Amino acid sequence: EAAVTQSPRNKVAVTGGKVTLSCNQTNNHNNMYWYRQDTGHGLRLIHYSYGAGSTEKGDIPDGYKASRPSQENFSLILELATPSQTSVYFCASGELDYAEQFFGPGTRLTVL
Amino acid sequence: EQQVQQSPASLVLQEAENAELQCSFSIFTNQVQWFYQRPGGRLVSLLYNPSGTKQSGRLTSTTVIKERRSSLHISSSQITDSGTYLCAMERGSNNRIFFGDGTQLVVKP
Numbered sequence: 001e002a003a004v005t006q007s008p009r010n011k012v013a014v015t016g017g018k019v020t021l022s023c024n025q026t027n028n029h030n031n032m033y034w035y036r037q038d039t040g041h042g043l044r045l046i047h048y049s050y051g052a053g054s055t056e057k058g059d060i061p062d063g064y065k066a067s068r069p070s071q072e073n074f075s076l077i078l079e080l081a082t083p084s085q086t087s088v089y090f091c092a093s094g095e096l097d098y099a100e101q102f103f104g105p106g107t108r109l110t111v112l
Numbered sequence: 113e114q115q116v117q118q119s120p121a122s123l124v125l126q127e128a129e130n131a132e133l134q135c136s137f138s139i140f141t142n143q144v145q146w147f148y149q150r151p152g153g154r155l156v157s158l159l160y161n162p163s164g165t166k167q168s169g170r171l172t173s174t175t176v177i178k179e180r181r182s183s184l185h186i187s188s189s190q191i192t193d194s195g196t197y198l199c200a201m202e203r204g205s206n207n208r209i210f211f212g213d214g215t216q217l218v219v220k221p
Binding site (some may be wrong): 031033042043045048058081092093094096100101103104105106 | 152154155156157160198200203207208209211212213214217219
């Protein structure tokens with residue numbers, strides 16, 4: 001079974017600060033994804049990656065950057081955090097040719 | 113436009129009753145995945161069901177691609193089944209999936 005972990009699990013940041021959310025997967029999946037989940041909007045895709053060195057924009061990429069330095073790791077970066085980015089963030093991974101995805105436990109981010 | 117519609121939005125059952133959750137898609141898809149989520153918790157993949165019927169324990173998913181719908185049947189519900197059930201479909205060639213807003217299930221003793 002896919003093992004996806006995220007850190008930190010909870011984070012409080014100040015407006016204008018830089019925040020980095022990390023994701024690690026141990027199943028050697030090529031694809032990795034970052035979502036945010038908000039009441040009334042469901043899960044929305046921010047960025048995704050097909051493999052080390054690749055990042056692609058999802059549906060709501062503004063205000064976020066992503067980095068995929070290795071097969072296992074995928075980071076989401078908020079250079080200048082804003083209160084509107086307060087949310088729960090989920091990372092997921094999946095194999096290259098299949099849409100089935102496996103999710104991490106989530107990171108609850110509060111931007112004050 | 114909401115790509116994935118789920119119904120009902122919420123459902124309350126007595127323990128041991130069966131539940132039927134529905135998912136419909138605005139466009140054709142060939143990959144459907146059902147997830148379970150506790151409040152504030154991890155999304156757990158329940159069934160990955162591209163088409164036809166797939167069963168896992170008390171869960172049965174039926175996907176009818178031509179009719180752009182999928183259902184999740186939960187038999188003999190238990191209190192621990194309470195939570196949110198999310199349907200997701202793949203669209204396009206890059207394995208991206210799109211989620212519905214979920215069905216909130218409450219199972220009472």
